[in-house]
Amino acid sequence: MEYHLTTPLNKNDIIQLNAGDIVYLTGTVLTARDEAHARILEIEEKGEPLPFNLEGAVIYHCGPLMQQIDNKWHTVAAGPTTSGRMSKMTPPLLEKFNVRALIGKGGMQNVSESLKDKCVYLTYTGGCAALAAISIKNVSNVHWLDLGMPEAVWELDVVEFGPLVVGIDSNGCDLLSDVRENAKQAFSRI
């Protein structure tokens, strides 16, 4: 099945999705990698407010290549980064915030329980940074630039961003983990 969804996402938007479905997103996505995840959790622990809204939000595992021209940021290239690095920090983050979708590449480990009934993991084709950039129409904000360009949180306005493949759905089905299990079995037969 193919879905075209608009942010902010609600629970009904995402519980209909099954692993293997195709999704195109329109609206706003927030980039966050290792350092941004760590800072979100740190600020939350202190009970302080975040400079952006994670309610119904889409987090994009991406360290974009941006260019500033006349005080305005532009996206040059913005493909997904390896989601596995964010695996450990994702369950505590989903416990505190109603993030509805994560976008990345390569799959995540031990997160399907935390995603259940509240969030999906979508994969974007790794390395397709030029393709991604043409569906990012505007950079509406940037936070925590002190972390460096790749690690900062960029608010990106996207139109028909995709194709995204549902990697882990809200029922706990994990396409990448299934492929990995099958690969292990194939390996044992070699």
Next chain:
Amino acid sequence: MTHKITKDSVVNATIDILTKAETQLPSDVIDALKQAQIRETSQIAKEQLSAILKNIEIAKEHSIPMCQDTGILVFFVELGRDAHLDFKLEDAIVEGVRRATETIPLRPNAVDPLTRKNTGNNTGIGLPDIKYELVDGDKITITVAPKGAGSENMSAITMLNPTEVDSIRNFILTTVLNAGGMPCPPIIVGVGIGGSFDKAARLAKSALLLDIENNPEKMDERDELERDILNDINSLGIGPMGLGGDTTALAVHIKTAHCHTASLPVAVNIQCWANRHASVTLGGDK
């Protein structure tokens, strides 16, 4: 008359090959991706490969980096024994990297390993990584291979026992299996066997520069081993981006060097589908 090699010509050539490498994939890789897209039996895999091919076209057309991870910059310099330089070659390459970071632009990726502070211009202690090799003649050939972290992080090295030659295949397959979808398959697998701890890794990295061999007629022992391992890897079914499919790797390239009788180093350097590299030759007769 030999053509004088100036600092400016090296700086400009560095910017040129970096621009080419970051925005245009070598034709052998594009051909291999196209063939894989046609052969794939999985629909999801076909779509992943189509997205990759579309991305390659957009990057070339608009002259923008094909991947936002523009890598750390690895240079291979073939230095002619008779080339005469009145400037520091490494300074010219570093200058080229700094300028290309602005002009292409490149993502600033170079950080201190402990403080994680970003230098902002892709240079730092030991970066760019420049490897020199002496060759005959009076020319200099500079090759740049931007290396992204997604695939580099999935690479591995082992020191096998000398009697474990049969375990080499197992080590390569295990490395690919553990990497799964994380290094952006379809991958290219560079393998270095022999030498020393560091030599094996260097062989593996330089093996990634070899053209993807599409000639099934060529059948020496090494090619047969490469082909067998490639078939084994693709039988794992990891597929493009780890979403399942027939195409996990496009090629396996093995390089060897003699080693200590008590050693058997094996290094596996994983390369994502964006096997970016470009070269330029300076000097010599024009």
